[in-house]
Amino acid sequence: KLVVLGSVNADHVLQVPSFPRPGETLHGRNYQVIPGGKGANQAVAAARLNADIGFIACVGDDAFGMLMHDNFVKDGIDVRGVKTEAGTPTGIAMIQVSDCGENSICLSAEANNKLTDQAIESDLDTIRQAEYLLMQLETPMCGIEKAAKVAKLANTTVILNPAPARELSDKLLACVDVITPNETEAEVLTGVTVTDNQSAQQAADILHGKGIKTVMITLGAKGVWLSQNGSGDIISGFRVEATDTTAAGDTFNGALVTGLLEDLALESAIKFAHAAAAISVTRFGAQTSIPTREEVDLFLAQ
Numbered sequence: 461k462l463v464v465l466g467s468v469n470a471d472h473v474l475q476v477p478s479f480p481r482p483g484e485t486l487h488g489r490n491y492q493v494i495p496g497g498k499g500a501n502q503a504v505a506a507a508r509l510n511a512d513i514g515f516i517a518c519v520g521d522d523a524f525g526m527l528m529h530d531n532f533v534k535d536g537i538d539v540r541g542v543k544t545e546a547g548t549p550t551g552i553a554m555i556q557v558s559d560c561g562e563n564s565i566c567l568s569a570e571a572n573n574k575l576t577d578q579a580i581e582s583d584l585d586t587i588r589q590a591e592y593l594l595m596q597l598e599t600p601m602c603g604i605e606k607a608a609k610v611a612k613l614a615n616t617t618v619i620l621n622p623a624p625a626r627e628l629s630d631k632l633l634a635c636v637d638v639i640t641p642n643e644t645e646a647e648v649l650t651g652v653t654v655t656d657n658q659s660a661q662q663a664a665d666i667l668h669g670k671g672i673k674t675v676m677i678t679l680g681a682k683g684v685w686l687s688q689n690g691s692g693d694i695i696s697g698f699r700v701e702a703t704d705t706t707a708a709g710d711t712f713n714g715a716l717v718t719g720l721l722e723d724l725a726l727e728s729a730i731k732f733a734h735a736a737a738a739i740s741v742t743r744f745g746a747q748t749s750i751p752t753r754e755e756v757d758l759f760l761a762q
């Protein structure tokens with residue numbers, strides 16, 4: 461079994477001609493509320509790809525929290541670890557997507573802030589019994605560190621997607637088995653600007669030095685830099701027409717762990733994850749863009 465611990469957000473998305481300047485009012489269009497949040501996206505990706513997955517998260521006691529909860533159940537997620545926090549809104553992201561494809565995002569953690577070390581006390585056995593624990597950085601560090609420590613002691617493999625970018629304690633990194641930063645996150649963690657194979661390996665070596673066995677630096681359309689035991693290589697992705705890369709990294713992580721749970725070799729699990737993420741970038745939104753298992757299998761068979 462896989463356990464995902466992380467955030468749940470309602471993405472309020474508006475298409476804008478350009479970003480409004482201070483004091484300016486503009487007319488946007490195509491307003492949509494799309495289920496998002498890195499934790500939820502990764503949990504949904506794993507579930508749609510048929511992983512046996514439990515989700516640990518906090519939603520608010522508002523309409524969106526209830527809707528998200530129902531959607532998780534529909535996607536086949538074990539929601540016993542999804543808590544409802546009274547008197548708190550569900551996390552939100554206000555997202556503006558400009559006509560030239562750039563986005564501008566403002567987050568408010570809201571209920572996600574309640575996922576502390578104390579709040580996950582009742583989930584520790586679930587973490588101990590799981591084969592894999594997958595986490596990101598949109599919920600309080602005390603909860604993430606507690607979960608990682610418990611997992612490490614129980615031989616549950618810890619996969620950390622260190623997003624959004626921030627520095628991390630050596631104590632946390634020492635509990636991580638697999639880390640999956642993008643180029644920005646790798647730079648924040650290591651101080652190395654990833655521009656080519658050599659710098660990618662340099663960043664990976666610093667993370668190996670912190671005790672992490674497997675480092676995968678995701679490189680967008682180029683694929684990932686995979687490093688183990690101090691030597692690395694590019695595992696290329698798939699070429700597709702990109703419409704919206706929101707949740708590409710999340711789909712990649714959810715799919716990667718699904719592959720590992722099925723005992724695929726690391727490189728095959730990465731190929732599987734590349735296929736799922738490639739499909740997601742051809743579609744709009746976060747959870748609206750995540751493919752099903754049938755779609756990924758069909759894509760890989762082509």
Ligand code: ADP
Pocket residue numbers: 623642643678679680681682683684697698699700702705707708709710712733734735737738741
């Ligand atoms: P993040 O979204 O976290 O910044 P990346 O942009 O590195 O992460 O993308 C994560 C993964 O998503 C890549 O390793 C790749 O599999 C896939 N991906 C991202 N962008 C593209 C793209 N334009 N074409 C094909 N695959 C992509």
